Amino acid sequence: MIPSKPNFRKQGEHYVWGTGAALALTLLAAFTLIVVIMVNGLGYFWPARLAHLALADGSFVMGELTEENIGPQGRRVQLKVGNRDIYGLDFKWVDGREITSLTYPDEAVTLERRENGNFYGTLSAIRVDGLGIQTGQDLFLTLQEARKLISRRMEDIDPVVKEMGRVNLEMEDIRLEIQKLRYQDAAGYAAEIQELDLLSAAKRKAFDQMNQRISDFRADLAAHTVTLADAAGTLKEVPLVQIMRAYRPNRMSLWEKSWLYIKKIGELLTGEPRESNTEGGLFPAIFGTMMMVMTMSFFSIPLGVVAAIYLSEYAKPGVLVRLVRVAVYNLAGVPSIVFGVFGLGFFIYGVGGAMDQLFFPERLPTPVFGTGGILWASLTMALMTVPVVIVSTEEAFAAIPKGIREGSYSLGATKFQTLLRILLPSATPGIITGFVLAMARAAGEVAPLMITGVVKLAPALPMDGEFPYLHLDRKFMHLGFHIYDVGFQSPNVEAAKPMVFVTTLLLLVLVVVLSLSAMVLRNRMRARYQTRAF
Amino acid sequence: MTHFKFDNPILRIQDLFFYYGEKEVLKSITLDVPRNQVTAFIGPSGCGKSTLLRCLNRMNDMVDNSRMAGSMLKDGMEINTPELDTISLRRQIGMVFQHSNPFPKTIYENVIYGLRIAGVKNRQLLDEMVEKSLQGAALWDEVKDRLQESALGLSGGQMQRLCIARAIAVNPEIILMDEPCSALDPIATSRIEDLILELKKRYTVVIVTHNMQQAARISDFTAFLYMGELIEYNKTNIIFTTPAKKQTEDYITGRFG
Ligand SMILES: Nc1ncnc2c1ncn2[C@@H]1O[C@H](COP(=O)(O)OP(=O)(O)OP(=O)(O)O)[C@@H](O)[C@H]1O
Ligand SMILES: [Mg+2]
Numbered sequence: 001m002i003p004s005k006p007n008f009r010k011q012g013e014h015y016v017w018g019t020g021a022a023l024a025l026t027l028l029a030a031f032t033l034i035v036v037i038m039v040n041g042l043g044y045f046w047p048a049r050l051a052h053l054a055l056a057d058g059s060f061v062m063g064e065l066t067e068e069n070i071g072p073q074g075r076r077v078q079l080k081v082g083n084r085d086i087y088g089l090d091f092k093w094v095d096g097r098e099i100t101s102l103t104y105p106d107e108a109v110t111l112e113r114r115e116n117g118n119f120y121g122t123l124s125a126i127r128v129d130g131l132g133i134q135t136g137q138d139l140f141l142t143l144q145e146a147r148k149l150i151s152r153r154m155e156d157i158d159p160v161v162k163e164m165g166r167v168n169l170e171m172e173d174i175r176l177e178i179q180k181l182r183y184q185d186a187a188g189y190a191a192e193i194q195e196l197d198l199l200s201a202a203k204r205k206a207f208d209q210m211n212q213r214i215s216d217f218r219a220d221l222a223a224h225t226v227t228l229a230d231a232a233g234t235l236k237e238v239p240l241v242q243i244m245r246a247y248r249p250n251r252m253s254l255w256e257k258s259w260l261y262i263k264k265i266g267e268l269l270t271g272e273p274r275e276s277n278t279e280g281g282l283f284p285a286i287f288g289t290m291m292m293v294m295t296m297s298f299f300s301i302p303l304g305v306v307a308a309i310y311l312s313e314y315a316k317p318g319v320l321v322r323l324v325r326v327a328v329y330n331l332a333g334v335p336s337i338v339f340g341v342f343g344l345g346f347f348i349y350g351v352g353g354a355m356d357q358l359f360f361p362e363r364l365p366t367p368v369f370g371t372g373g374i375l376w377a378s379l380t381m382a383l384m385t386v387p388v389v390i391v392s393t394e395e396a397f398a399a400i401p402k403g404i405r406e407g408s409y410s411l412g413a414t415k416f417q418t419l420l421r422i423l424l425p426s427a428t429p430g431i432i433t434g435f436v437l438a439m440a441r442a443a444g445e446v447a448p449l450m451i452t453g454v455v456k457l458a459p460a461l462p463m464d465g466e467f468p469y470l471h472l473d474r475k476f477m478h479l480g481f482h483i484y485d486v487g488f489q490s491p492n493v494e495a496a497k498p499m500v501f502v503t504t505l506l507l508l509v510l511v512v513v514l515s516l517s518a519m520v521l522r523n524r525m526r527a528r529y530q531t532r533a534f
Numbered sequence: 535m536t537h538f539k540f541d542n543p544i545l546r547i548q549d550l551f552f553y554y555g556e557k558e559v560l561k562s563i564t565l566d567v568p569r570n571q572v573t574a575f576i577g578p579s580g581c582g583k584s585t586l587l588r589c590l591n592r593m594n595d596m597v598d599n600s601r602m603a604g605s606m607l608k609d610g611m612e613i614n615t616p617e618l619d620t621i622s623l624r625r626q627i628g629m630v631f632q633h634s635n636p637f638p639k640t641i642y643e644n645v646i647y648g649l650r651i652a653g654v655k656n657r658q659l660l661d662e663m664v665e666k667s668l669q670g671a672a673l674w675d676e677v678k679d680r681l682q683e684s685a686l687g688l689s690g691g692q693m694q695r696l697c698i699a700r701a702i703a704v705n706p707e708i709i710l711m712d713e714p715c716s717a718l719d720p721i722a723t724s725r726i727e728d729l730i731l732e733l734k735k736r737y738t739v740v741i742v743t744h745n746m747q748q749a750a751r752i753s754d755f756t757a758f759l760y761m762g763e764l765i766e767y768n769k770t771n772i773i774f775t776t777p778a779k780k781q782t783e784d785y786i787t788g789r790f791g
Contacts, residue, residue: 407631410628
């Protein structure tokens with residue numbers, strides 16, 4: 001008799017199906033999340049067509065069609081009508097039955113402005129006297145030409161602006177120097193202080209002159225304007241310097257749109273935020289996140305690895321070591337805000353406050369280190385991620401076969417040599433795994449940062465060309481906090497929505513990129529050392 | 535108990551006791567290991583062969599809670615003393631383990647590991663030693679073209695020979711082997727056995743084995759241990775033909791163990 005297959009239940013098929021279903025469910029959830037974020041985030045930069053609607057009551061609306069749904073009164077569409085300075089709101093719902101006609105007029109223009117968001121309308125006049133452009137041709141072309149000329153002119157004053165920044169810093173230095181001398185011995189240093197005062201006054205004069213020049217220059221340029229009519233015919237005069245970009249989306253080919261799309265993404269990655277973060281670029285936040293993660297790793301990786309080495313290799317096994325281990329493992333589960341509070345109390349008020357007392361007493365009560373900054377935030381994060389590093393390093397050490405250690409000892413190696421030459425290289429892939437986990441956790445965490453140094457808008461990056469180049473005392477921006485800020489603290493929630501998705505997407509990409517590069521590194525090491533498991 | 539004394543043994547073990555915690559694992563072992571000969575330790579599982587072997591290069595120091603009493607002399611120098619420099623002892627007494635344990639490094643790096651940690655930097659010398667040691671372990675022809683590849687890509691038998699090469703690269707006087715062939719097939723085993731006979735010319739070999747034929751084939755002297763005691767120690771052919779003790783005979787003929 002041919003032996004029959006064991007029955008379904010015996011083989012445990014139903015459990016296998018259960019596991020498969022669980023996996024499918026998790027994948028589906030993750031996949032949906034990513035697709036939602038991608039669609040909402042990436043769609044934002046596509047130059048949308050401008051729809052012109054004629055309504056039953058005889059009025060007109062123009063804008064980007066953003067949403068369409070069935071409301072309580074039937075079909076309705078949402079338009080981004082822009083022109084915030086005229087309407088007060090960027091978005092408008094229109095009842096589907098009201099619409100009598102829908103067109104996409106060729107001459108509709110989108111203006112991206114430095115302030116007040118987009119303007120949608122049609123060109124009606126342009127004032128570019130003195131720029132040396134012939135008028136009379138197509139208004140849009142004149143506008144583009146004029147903008148090019150003006151942006152070239154703006155470049156002329158870049159050096160002046162830079163110089164102003166430098167002078168400003170010098171003045172600040174002088175101010176601090178005076179403060180210091182006053183603090184040390186006001187009477188004794190009277191002469192020096194007076195000299196510095198004079199110097200400062202001279203600098204201020206130079207600064208004011210430059211400032212005047214720039215204001216005059218800007219005022220001159222601001223005289224060049226373009227006048228647009230919105231859908232209702234209301235005229236609006238916009239200075240050319242206010243315009244970031246102008247285009248006629250309804251006339252653009254797919255290629256032109258794609259090119260514009262790429263340029264916009266580039267701006268997102270490299271630009272500064274505008275309009276209380278709801279527009280513009282994310283560069284400071286990307287940079288801040290990366291730098292925080294790196295500074296954090298700089299502290300937490302060595303600390304965690306060294307602590308793990310002691311725990312697993314040198315500490316005498318016993319109750320105490322077990323207790324320490326349990327404590328460390330549980331530290332990973334402490335709510336992150338608790339770490340934040342600790343960072344605030346210990347690092348900022350404790351260490352930072354003491355540093356200020358010691359090194360900058362003349363500036364008190366204005367804190368230098370006794371306030372949130374990227375150093376303290378990174379240290380707080382390091383504290384939070386150290387357990388992760390310890391756990392994975394210890395696991396990596398435990399996974400090294402006993403035979404390999406004995407092999408090393410039998411050849412006359414000391415414990416330290418064995419550690420350095422055999423154990424650490426073998427454990428490196430495991431350590432990198434810990435590194436990846438720690439980085440991912442640090443990049444995604446927001447709560448502890450909010451009280452240790454993250455800000456909505458940082459005036460300067462924590463790293464720049466000014467001595468000493470690395471300004472770890474500065475406050476910084478962070479993608480995770482940006483999501484919270486733009487999504488929930490911004491006055492114009494509807495307009496901010498796309499930015500929230502974009503920021504989320506970027507944060508995800510950042511974490512994935514960081515993790516992937518670490519994993520590539522790990523696999524390289526694996527390939528080098530472990531071609532065979534046995 | 536038959537004491538088999540040599541005039542100038544390389545190792546002289548006298549009244550050696552060993553404890554794991556409270557458990558006495560070796561009881562009053564007295565035994566001489568002759569120079570440039572192969573000495574085999576046989577006995578049923580758990581009788582203490584590995585423990586005895588690991589006493590000789592003080593490997594048991596690593597085991598927490600263990601204790602050793604008695605005396606072991608290598609060329610008249612006491613091994614069982616806290617003052618001993620275990621590093622240099624282990625350079626003189628190499629070890630090959632039951633499960634081959636190459637390091638997760640290249641073949642080349644595996645062989646010169648002992649030299650590297652001893653501080654040898656001279657590239658030429660290292661190259662020479664790699665060739666010499668691999669030839670000594672009868673592995674050179676098989677790996678000479680892949681020295682820079684991972685040692686973990688070798689076969690089980692090759693790995694074991696690599697471990698032997700690694701041990702002889704530091705130029706020891708004695709090589710301890712703990713069941714070096716137990717994880718290998720008959721062909722790989724016979725290659726290692728040939729190698730051991732070859733090694734005998736330059737080194738003293740102490741080997742633990744469960745394989746009676748192997749002990750008979752390659753060893754000159756055989757010690758039979760039982761429950762931590764040395765029952766009988768003699769020339770191999772005497773142990774295997776006319777053992778003095780009933781226990782030895784029973785074990786060799788396979789009546790127990
Ligand atoms: N680390 C240890 N801790 C406690 N007891 C141990 C330890 N290692 C070995 N023992 C015990 O010591 C005794 C001797 O062990 P040993 O490994 O020397 O035996 P063996 O003769 O080599 O056996 P086998 O032939 O199975 O390898 C055994 O009873 C074993 O259980
Ligand atoms: Mg054993």
